[in-house]
Amino acid sequence: MTINEKQDELISDFSFMDEWMDKYEYIIQLGKDLPLIDPKYKTDDNLIKGCQSQVWLHTDLVDGKLIFTADSDAVITKGLVSLLVSVLSGHTPKEIAESEIYFIDEIGLRSHLSPTRSNGLLSMLKQMKIYGIAYQVKSQQ
Amino acid sequence: MAHVPDIAAPALDIDKIRKDFPLLQEKVYGKPLVYLDNSATTQKPQVVLDTLERYYKQYNSNVHRGVHHLSQVASEEYEAARHIIAAFINAREHEEVIFTKGTTDSINLIANVFGRGVIKAGDEVIVSAMEHHSNIVPWQIMCEDRGAVLKVIPMDENGELIMSEYAALLSDKTKIVSVAYVSNSLGTVNPVREIIALAHARNIPVMLDAAQAIQHMPLDVQELDVDFVAFSGHKIYGPTGIGILYGKREWLDKLPPYQGGGDMIKTVTFAKTTYNVLPFKYEAGTPDISGAIALGAAVKYVQEIGLENIHAYEEQLVNYAVAQLSKVEGLRFIGNPKHRSGAVSFLVDTIHPYDLGELLDKQGVAIRTGHHCAEPVMDFFCIPGTVRASFAMYTNKEDIDRLVVAINKAAAMLR
Numbered sequence: 001m002t003i004n005e006k007q008d009e010l011i012s013d014f015s016f017m018d019e020w021m022d023k024y025e026y027i028i029q030l031g032k033d034l035p036l037i038d039p040k041y042k043t044d045d046n047l048i049k050g051c052q053s054q055v056w057l058h059t060d061l062v063d064g065k066l067i068f069t070a071d072s073d074a075v076i077t078k079g080l081v082s083l084l085v086s087v088l089s090g091h092t093p094k095e096i097a098e099s100e101i102y103f104i105d106e107i108g109l110r111s112h113l114s115p116t117r118s119n120g121l122l123s124m125l126k127q128m129k130i131y132g133i134a135y136q137v138k139s140q141q
Numbered sequence: 142m143a144h145v146p147d148i149a150a151p152a153l154d155i156d157k158i159r160k161d162f163p164l165l166q167e168k169v170y171g172k173p174l175v176y177l178d179n180s181a182t183t184q185k186p187q188v189v190l191d192t193l194e195r196y197y198k199q200y201n202s203n204v205h206r207g208v209h210h211l212s213q214v215a216s217e218e219y220e221a222a223r224h225i226i227a228a229f230i231n232a233r234e235h236e237e238v239i240f241t242k243g244t245t246d247s248i249n250l251i252a253n254v255f256g257r258g259v260i261k262a263g264d265e266v267i268v269s270a271m272e273h274h275s276n277i278v279p280w281q282i283m284c285e286d287r288g289a290v291l292k293v294i295p296m297d298e299n300g301e302l303i304m305s306e307y308a309a310l311l312s313d314k315t316k317i318v319s320v321a322y323v324s325n326s327l328g329t330v331n332p333v334r335e336i337i338a339l340a341h342a343r344n345i346p347v348m349l350d351a352a353q354a355i356q357h358m359p360l361d362v363q364e365l366d367v368d369f370v371a372f373s374g375h376k377i378y379g380p381t382g383i384g385i386l387y388g389k390r391e392w393l394d395k396l397p398p399y400q401g402g403g404d405m406i407k408t409v410t411f412a413k414t415t416y417n418v419l420p421f422k423y424e425a426g427t428p429d430i431s432g433a434i435a436l437g438a439a440v441k442y443v444q445e446i447g448l449e450n451i452h453a454y455e456e457q458l459v460n461y462a463v464a465q466l467s468k469v470e471g472l473r474f475i476g477n478p479k480h481r482s483g484a485v486s487f488l489v490d491t492i493h494p495y496d497l498g499e500l501l502d503k504q505g506v507a508i509r510t511g512h513h514c515a516e517p518v519m520d521f522f523c524i525p526g527t528v529r530a531s532f533a534m535y536t537n538k539e540d541i542d543r544l545v546v547a548i549n550k551a552a553a554m555l556r
Contacts, residue, residue, distance in 0.1 A: 020170065020503045025554055053495050053525075073525070074493035075555050076500075114499060 003095060006087045007103040014107045023107075024076065030086070031079030037069040048124050053077045055124060059131045064139075065090050066131060080109070080121050088128050093139065096132030101125055152450040159535045161186040161442075172505030175543045180325050180353055180484045180531035181509055182375045185439070189379060192438040196431040204430055205404055205421070219430055222437025223420070229440045230370065231361040232387055236419040239393075240433050243384030244352040245275040247371030248319070250386055250423065251348055252279035254396040255317055262288035265314040269294040269302055269331070270521060271324040274514045276350045280319060294320070296521065300327040300476030308339055315340075318347045319369075322354035326513040326527065327476030328459075328484035330354075337367055346392060352376055356533070357455055357482045359448045362387055374432060378533075379439035383432030386423070393419050400425040443534075451534045458532055459485065462541045466530075469548055475527045484531035486513075489548065492555045494526045500551035501528075506544055 001009070017023045037046070041058040048055040053074035060067050068089040072078040087103065088096050104110050104125075110118050159165050164184045167174050176184060196218070202211035204219045220235075227235035241247045260266070266280050270293050277291075284291045292315075294307040302320075311318075318340045323330050337347045346368035351360060356377040362370055369392070374383040388396075398405060398416050402425035407415040416422050443451070462485050466472055471490035489497060498510030511526040512519045519526055530544055 021500070021550075021554075024500060024503065028554055053493055074496050076496045077493075114495075114502070117495070117499065 003087055003091055003099045007101070007106075010083065010087070010103050011106045020112060024079075027079035027083070028075055029079070030082040031072075031075055031077075034071070034078055034082035034085060035067075035069045035089070037071045041069070042071065048120065048127055053120070055081055055120065057081075057124065057127055059128075059135075061093070061135055065092055066096055066135060068128065068131075077117070077120065080113075080117070081124060084121070084124055084128060088132075093132045093135035097129055097136050099129070099132075153446060153454045153534065155454075155535065155537050158446065159537070161188070162535055163187060163190070165535060169505050169507070170503060175506040175540045175547075177530040177532065177536065177540060177544060178507045178509050179356075179533040179536070180376070180513075180529065182381065183356065183378050183533050184535070185380070186378055186442050188442050189435045189439045192435040193380060193431050196434055201431075203427055215430055218434045218437075219428070222433045225437040225440050226385055229444060230355075230385075230387055231363050233363060234390060237387055237390050237393065239386040239388065239420045239423045240428050241371075241384045241386050241423075242382055242429070243373040243375070244350060244371045245279075245373075245384075247369075247384055247386035248276055248348070248350060249279045250399045251319075251369050251371075251388070252283045254399050256283035256287050256289075258396045260284075260287040260289050260316055263314065264289040264316045265292050265310075265312065266290070267292045267294060267307070267310055267315055267318040267320075269307075269320045270296040271300065271302070271327060271329060271331075271515065271518050272319075272321055273325050273350065273352070274516070276319055276321060277517070289316075290314075293517075296329075299478055300324065300329045300518075301478050302329075302331055302336075304332065304335060307336065311339060311343055311345065313343070315343065315345050318345055319350065320347070321350045321352075322360075323351075323357065323482050324476070324478075324515075324518075325353045325484065326515040326518045326529065327478065327486055328353075328481040328531075329476060329478035330358075330480040330482045333365065333367070337365060341366065346389075353483055356443070356451075358452045368392055374436040374439065377436075377439055377443060379436035380429075380432045383429045383436050385436075390419060393423070398422055398425075402426040404428075446534065455483065455532055455534065455536075458536055458538070458541070459483070461538060462530065462532070462544075465541055465545050466548075469545060469552070471552065472548070475522055475524065484529055486527040486529045488524065488527055489552050490556065492552060494528045496555050497528050497548070497551050500554060501544070501547050504543075504547040504550065506547045508544070 037056050037058045042056045046056045055072045057070045068085045070081045162184045200211050200214040202215040204216040223238050224235050227238045292310050295303050322333050340347045348369035349367050351370050351372040355372040368389050370387040372385050375381040404421050405417050405425040407417050475486040494510040509529045
C-alpha cells in the first residue's frame with residue numbers, strides 16, 4: 001500500500017467510531033502493535049523533543065526502505081506513535097520526505113488531543129521526515 | 142421534641158451555590174462538566190462577572206488621576222475593594238494591602254525588594270521542599286544576584302515538612318523564610334504557626350504563599366503575625382490577572398520600591414525622585430482596576446457564605462474523596478498528610494498520568510496532570526507527575542462519584 005492508501009484506510013477505520021472513548025480504545029490497541037525499539041537505542045539522542053511523555057524513535061534502512069521502531073512510557077502516546085509508524089514505515093526515504101500527512105487532521109486528532117500531545121505528534125512526524133530527507137541526501141552522495 | 146440539626150451536615154446549600162456559577166452549567170463533549178481543577182483556577186460567580194461588566198459599562202476610568210466624576214467613582218470602588226480585602230485578612234491597615242498581578246508577582250516583588258534592601262553575600266533564605274516554582278525561582282534569582290544561599294526544609298514520605306530539620310536550618314544567616322501555607326501538588330497544610338514562631342524567635346520575617354489556602358480556610362494576618370502574604374484573585378472566585386501582597390507596614394515602609402512608574406512617585410525630577418506612600422509605592426502604572434474591584438466582589442461573595450462554613454464543608458468533601466478514591470484498584474495517593482486541604486494527588490498502577498488525564502477529560506472530568514509546577518516534589522517521589530483532583534465550595538459528592546467512575550473506566554482501558 002502507498003502512504004496515502006494507508007492514510008485513507010485509517011481515516012475510514014476511525015470514521016466508523018462516533019464516540020471519542022472508542023477512538024481512544026482503538027488508538028490504545030494500535031499501540032500494542034507498535035514495532036518496539038531495541039532497548040539499546042533508547043537513548044537521549046533518540047528522544048523526541050516536544051513530547052511531555054517520553055518517546056524514543058529509531059530507524060534502519062533495509063533494502064532501500066526505512067523501517068521505524070519506537071516506544072513510549074505512555075499508552076495513548078504509544079498508540080499515536082504507532083499510527084505514524086504504520087503509515088510511514090517500509091517506504092523509501094524519498095516517499096517519506098515527500099509525503100503529505102493528512103490523516104491526523106482528517107481523523108480530528110489535532111483538534112481533540114491536548115495541545116501538548118498534538119505538538120508531540122507533530123514533533124514525531126517532523127523527526128520521521130527528517131530521517132527521510134537525511135537518508136535521501138545520503139543515497140545521492 | 143426539638144429538632145436537633147445534624148452537625149455533620151454542610152451548612153452550605155451547594156445546589157444554590159452551583160447556580161451562581163454559569164460555567165458549571167456547561168457541558169463538555171456532550172456531558173455535564175465535572176470541574177476538579179480548582180487549584181489551577183476557580184470558576185466565577187455571576188456577581189463577579191456582573192461587577193466586571195458594570196465597571197466597563199458605567200464607570201471605566203483611570204484611578205487616582207482624574208478630577209472628573211468617573212475617575213472619582215473608579216478610584217472609590219478600587220479603594221473600597223482594598224478595604225474589603227484588608228478586612229477579609231484582618232490587616233491592621235488597608236495600606237498594607239497591595240494589588241499585584243497574582244501570587245507569582247507578589248513573591249517576585251518581595252524577593253526583589255528584600256534582596257536589594259536587606260540581603261548580603263552569604264545570607265540565607267529558607268523555602269520548603271514542596272514549594273510551587275513561583276516560590277522557588279524568584280528567590281533563586283535573588284540569591285544568585287546577591288551571592289546568598291537558598292536552603293530547603295525537607296519533607297517526609299507522607300509529604301509533610303520535617304520540622305526538626307527546619308529548626309536546625311534557622312541561623313543568624315537566615316534573613317527570610319518563605320513557605321506555602323498549603324501545598325498545591327500534595328494538598329498538605331503546613332504548620333505555619335510553628336514555622337512563624339520559630340523564625341520570629343530569631344527576628345526572621347516569614348512570607349506565606351497562600352495561593353492554595355486563601356479560598357479554603359480563614360486567614361488572619363494579625364493572629365498569624367505573618368510578615369508577608371501572597372495570593373491570587375482567580376483562585377478565590379475572582380478574575381485572573383489580579384492578586385494581593387500583604388506586608389506589614391514596618392517592612393513595606395523601609396524596603397526599597399520595586400517597579401518605577403506612574404502613581405508610585407511623589408515628585409520626579411531628573412536629579413531625584415521621591416516615592417509615594419503605601420500602598421501606592423508598590424503599585425506603579427495603571428493597575429488592573431476592574432480586576433481589583435471584581436476581586437472585592439468575589440471576596441464579599443465568599444464572606445457572605447462564610448469561610449468557616451466553606452472550610453467545614455470542604456473538609457468533609459476531601460475526606461469523602463479520599464475514602465472513595467481509596468476504593469479504586471491500584472490507586473495510590475502521592476502525599477498522605479494528616480492535615481489536607483483542597484487537593485488530592487494520586488497515580489493508578491503504572492498508568493501514565495497523561496493517559497489517565499486524557500481519558501478523564503473525554504468523559505467530561507477536568508483534572509490536572511503533570512508536575513503541577515513543583516518539579517522538586519515529583520523528583521522527591523521519583524514520578525513523572527500526578528493526577529490531581531482539586532476542589533472548591535461548589536464541588537459536590539456527585540462530582541467525586543463521577544471522577545471515580547471515570548477513573549475506573551479509563552484504568553480498564555489503559556491496563
